[in-house]
Amino acid sequence: MMDTRKAIFLRAVRQAGLILLIALIAAVIAAVFRLGRPGWSRAQAMIPEVDWTVVRNWRDPVLLVDARSAAAYARDHIPGALPLFGGAGDEAMAALVAAWHPGTRLVVYCDSPRCDAAQSAAGRLRRELGVEEVFVLKGGWSAWVDGQNRKP
Amino acid sequence: MGRWTKPQTVIALLVRLVLGAIFIYAGTIKALDPAAFASAVDAYRLLPYPAVVALALYLPWVEIACGLGLFRPRIQLGALSLLFVLSLVFTVAIASAWIRDLDISCGCFGAGATGAAVLRHSLLRSVTLAFLSALLLWREQGSRTGGARIPPAAGGGVS
Numbered sequence: 001m002m003d004t005r006k007a008i009f010l011r012a013v014r015q016a017g018l019i020l021l022i023a024l025i026a027a028v029i030a031a032v033f034r035l036g037r038p039g040w041s042r043a044q045a046m047i048p049e050v051d052w053t054v055v056r057n058w059r060d061p062v063l064l065v066d067a068r069s070a071a072a073y074a075r076d077h078i079p080g081a082l083p084l085f086g087g088a089g090d091e092a093m094a095a096l097v098a099a100w101h102p103g104t105r106l107v108v109y110c111d112s113p114r115c116d117a118a119q120s121a122a123g124r125l126r127r128e129l130g131v132e133e134v135f136v137l138k139g140g141w142s143a144w145v146d147g148q149n150r151k152p
Numbered sequence: 153m154g155r156w157t158k159p160q161t162v163i164a165l166l167v168r169l170v171l172g173a174i175f176i177y178a179g180t181i182k183a184l185d186p187a188a189f190a191s192a193v194d195a196y197r198l199l200p201y202p203a204v205v206a207l208a209l210y211l212p213w214v215e216i217a218c219g220l221g222l223f224r225p226r227i228q229l230g231a232l233s234l235l236f237v238l239s240l241v242f243t244v245a246i247a248s249a250w251i252r253d254l255d256i257s258c259g260c261f262g263a264g265a266t267g268a269a270v271l272r273h274s275l276l277r278s279v280t281l282a283f284l285s286a287l288l289l290w291r292e293q294g295s296r297t298g299g300a301r302i303p304p305a306a307g308g309g310v311s
Contacts, residue, residue: 008229008293015221015230023217027210030183040202045190069267110266115255116195117266123191 047108047122049138052147055107060133063100065108067121068141072111078144084108084121097129109137109144164291167284171235172222174281179215181262186212192259196249214238232289239282246275 064081190208221231258274
């Protein structure tokens with residue numbers, strides 16, 4: 001009984017190794033032939049973050065993009081921001097494209113410093129729309145609200 | 153471990169089909185957009201960036217290979233074992249993100265919605281996947297140790 005168990009375990013390991021090898025070959029081939037593969041450094045891949053105080057003083061036109069949920073956007077959002085509904089809707093994307101003009105900077109925000117939706121949405125905007133001037137609002141919605149409360 | 157009755161064989165085949173379809177689908181989506189997947193993996197804040205990129209380029213193909221492997225009798229056992237281990241790893245990763253209160257998406261099927269509710273849902277799914285692959289693994293292993301060679305489930309042998 002022990003022997004058959006050991007044999008089965010070894011067979012599973014052998015087969016798993018074979019599968020991992022096949023997957024490795026496929027992955028290497030795909031990585032070599034695809035052009036849009038991610039860079040190896042985080043700095044290359046991450047969208048730069050900007051503070052709201054910096055954004056406010058920009059002279060170039062700015063288009064704010066809300067990457068939070070549809071419900072959060074409906075409750076409240078930064079004035080003038082367009083919704084992206086968590087980065088999933090194609091209609092929202094079309095509305096964004098319509099609102100964007102060359103020279104306009106995109107600033108994407110999500111809920112808080114611990115959210116990732118803005119980074120991934122900004123990355124998607126840069127890849128799919130080819131817009132270079134894309135930024136992520138540092139601290140997101142919560143930092144903007146704090147800023148508004150502190151101002152008066 | 154005696155012979156498996158027919159309903160169990162049918163259920164096992166269905167489970168295998170579902171598991172295979174899920175992993176082939178998930179792998180394909182991610183293999184088509186490794187940059188988006190890298191960003192999703194990075195959001196978990198568990199790995200250094202070069203490892204994130206390597207994983208983003210490799211993991212989708214492992215999922216596809218495992219999904220396809222479920223239907224090749226010669227590597228079925230290995231594919232099931234890998235799926236089980238993968239599901240466990242996913243479960244731990246998602247649980248850790250949930251506990252750390254990260255507002256991220258699962259990344260399981262490409263870009264998606266974020267938030268604690270989404271992560272809870274993803275967690276439930278990965279636990280289910282782990283359970284299903286464990287079930288099939290136990291059945292597969294049982295059918296071998298039992299001595300009675302049963303023919304591979306209909307459809308599973310077609311390859």
